[in-house]
Amino acid sequence: MKRIAIIGGGISGLSAAFALEEQRKSGTQLEYVLYEASPRLGGVLRTERIDGCLVEAGPDSFVTEKPWAADLCRALGLGDQLIGSNDADRKTYILTRGHLVEMPDGLMFMVPTKILPTVLSPLFSWKTKVRMTRELFHPPRAVDRDESVADFVERHYGREMVDRLADPLLSGVYGGESASLSVRAVLPRFAEMERTHGSLGRAMLAARKKMPKAQSKTASLFTSLKQGMQHLAEAVVARLTPQALLTNTPVQAIQREELGWVVSAGMQSDQFDAVILALPGPAAANALRRVSNELAAELGAVEYSSSITVGLGYDAEVRHSLPPGFGFLVPRSEGKRLLAATFVHHKFPHRAPEDRALLRCFFAGSNAESVWPLSDDQILGIVRNELQQIIGLRTAPLFARVYKWKSAMAQYSVGHLERLERIERLRQQLPGLTLAGNAYKGIGVPDCVRSGREAAKQALEM
Ligand SMILES: Cc1cc2nc3c(=O)[nH]c(=O)nc-3n(C[C@H](O)[C@H](O)[C@H](O)COP(=O)(O)OP(=O)(O)OC[C@H]3O[C@@H](n4cnc5c(N)ncnc54)[C@H](O)[C@@H]3O)c2cc1C
DSSP states (O other): EEEEEOOOHHHHHHHHHHHHHHHTTTOOOOEEEEEEEESSBBBTEEEEEETTEEESSOOOOOOOOOHHHHHHHTTTGGGGEEEOGGGGGGGGGEEEEEEEEEETEEEEETTOOOOOHHHHHOOOOOOOHHHHHHHHHHOOOOOOOBBBBHHHHHHOHHHHOOOOOOOHHHHHHHHHHHTBBBBBHHHHHHHHHHHSOHHHHHHHHHHHHHSSSHHHSSSEEEEEEETOOOOHHHHHHHOOOOOEESSSOOOOEEEEEEEEEEEEEEEEEEEEEEEEEEEEEHHHHHHHHTTTTHHHHHHHSSSSEEEEEEEEEEEEHHHHHHHHHSSEEOOOOGGOOOOOEEEEEEEEEEGTTTTEEEEEEEEEEHHHHHHTOOOOOHHHHHHHHHHHHOOOSSSSOOOEEEEEEEEEEEETTHEEEEEEEEHHHHHHTTTTEEOOOOTTSOSSSSHHHHHHHHHHHHHOOO
């Protein structure tokens, strides 16, 4: 009987456990134990129902383009629970010199694919618009080294594009700044487009032409679950062997022995043939420090940033007074602390009753650090003050919740892919050890699900 330990009960660890459970049910001789430090499973997937609204404390959805999370939902029998974002109302605003300006139609991340809306948009100066046109003539370029997203975007479209779009869009995903994020790790498709086409604009238009019409029209950009993201974690847990799930059990260390691995948690130690470390980088480094200093150092060097989400509920009057669309982003240069706000009732209409507005405000990176020591009431004060300045919202919310996530978002800094190669080489020297989670090849829920499933497969093959 093969014994496998899974350390970490976020969606990465749960996906690994589900893959092992499926194997066990189909007759593979194996036993698994999942260790989770906190009292609850699911990690940052957490949903609360407040005043008829579904408030997401962590992720609120996942990109539809990456299939692994939706595949897991279907495997769990949650196919009918999947919902798409309300893309008919998909407008996003950027705060520009104190005013909300709509992102022009046809902008794919920061690459314009429709000329007229971009030319007419007040979001960019004429200088940037001229650069966008010139970009269409960039020749293919083989770059032999990694660089920051900010440098990459600036080379193509200039500084204003970094400030107005690249930085706020990426801060929303990684919590970090585009000046430190690796273009090869974070925007691999764009790096490849530059190599093959030179111009990102031309490459994007070529890719669009190849895409089947039906696909480009039907799929929503984001997918979520009717009952919220926590439902996914709960559905996985319901399929696992209850005795295998050890909550309130932080692992202090793992060690390698002649015949396998020893996992130490509290006063207990247990032996396993393989270990799946499904932890954020620094926590994985900590667990591994007695096994390999070198690997621990590489894992510990993956930077993490903190974030804060604030859920706010309002009445119907506020709902009708808000601008239409998904919400707004705030470039750093606007001097605010908020990074973004989502009008959840527009993005996912199932999340709030008709007579409620549900807002989700977001602080990340250095802004999250600066408000971190404040009380929830003080943070709420900042949110309300900035909402008043940005959208003129003076009404007191019917409810408000502040959720703090310490060092939960991995930031893939320049050189991340080389670090991954070193991590993989060092891991291979430790038979029986596999790694999953958001420190490696994708921070989003779908990538974490994939990483868990792949780690389980590897652990079984060892
Ligand atoms: C605020 C926020 C919003 C996000 N929004 C989105 C989004 O909209 N879409 C999207 O796709 N992604 C989003 N993400 C990213 C995504 O949710 C995460 O990257 C992903 O859920 C991480 O899952 P995980 O299992 O790897 O890690 P985690 O969820 O962090 O789980 C790790 C688990 O390990 C446990 N643990 C730690 N140390 C130990 C130990 N020593 N022993 C045992 N257990 C331990 C922790 O308690 C935790 O439960 C968001 C993240 C955050 C924080």
